[in-house]
Amino acid sequence: AQTVTQSQPEMSVQEAETVTLSCTYDTSESNYYLFWYKQPPSRQMILVIRQEAYKQQNATENRFSVNFQKAAKSFSLKISDSQLGDTAMYFCAFMNWGQGAQKLVFGQGTRLTINP
Amino acid sequence: DAGVTQSPTHLIKTRGQQVTLRCSPISGHKSVSWYQQVLGQGPQFIFQYYEKEERGRGNFPDRFSARQFPNYSSELNVNALLLGDSALYLCASSPWRGNTEAFFGQGTRLTVV
Numbered sequence: 001a002q003t004v005t006q007s008q009p010e011m012s013v014q015e016a017e018t019v020t021l022s023c024t025y026d027t028s029e030s031n032y033y034l035f036w037y038k039q040p041p042s043r044q045m046i047l048v049i050r051q052e053a054y055k056q057q058n059a060t061e062n063r064f065s066v067n068f069q070k071a072a073k074s075f076s077l078k079i080s081d082s083q084l085g086d087t088a089m090y091f092c093a094f095m096n097w098g099q100g101a102q103k104l105v106f107g108q109g110t111r112l113t114i115n116p
Numbered sequence: 117d118a119g120v121t122q123s124p125t126h127l128i129k130t131r132g133q134q135v136t137l138r139c140s141p142i143s144g145h146k147s148v149s150w151y152q153q154v155l156g157q158g159p160q161f162i163f164q165y166y167e168k169e170e171r172g173r174g175n176f177p178d179r180f181s182a183r184q185f186p187n188y189s190s191e192l193n194v195n196a197l198l199l200g201d202s203a204l205y206l207c208a209s210s211p212w213r214g215n216t217e218a219f220f221g222q223g224t225r226l227t228v229v
Contacts, residue, residue: 037220091158101161101164102218104159108156108157109157
């Protein structure tokens, strides 16, 4: 079974700083996808960034980038120039097509607070 | 375009009762998945439906069931509610089974007393 571990329950940084959230996962699959989702107080899960395991190049979306280390099974999220609106729970998630289902496996989350 | 809509937003039920949660996917999306998010934890997969058939089931008891209708909307039913069923129930839709991007609704907060 796949597992996702986020070792930082909470983090706090000042506005405009850079912050890195950690994530490790465990799987025996070779083809899979990794995601970072953001969940603000409104509760809706919002996709931040996605990485295909077969791609060596790290994904980037504006201020958000990942450091994907496949051999180490590590998938960290870097937020540059952090903004107050980045305050939220962040979840790392893994997906493959086990038994034909499109199933996301989530970590326990990191609560990120951006301070003014 | 409307996003994924879930109803109701909140509800309170008594132990032993039954509850039905509803989800309308984004127009054109044929896959609907359900997740349970207990307070302080990440969401856990319950079911996926695609083209009105169950395509996957998580590690949940038979008290949990779901179905998908011809218009691709979905219902999640939970029978014989337990206190531990109190959680945020999230619905996610995607255009087709192989598409990796899941679009989430705002969830239904269920409290069992």
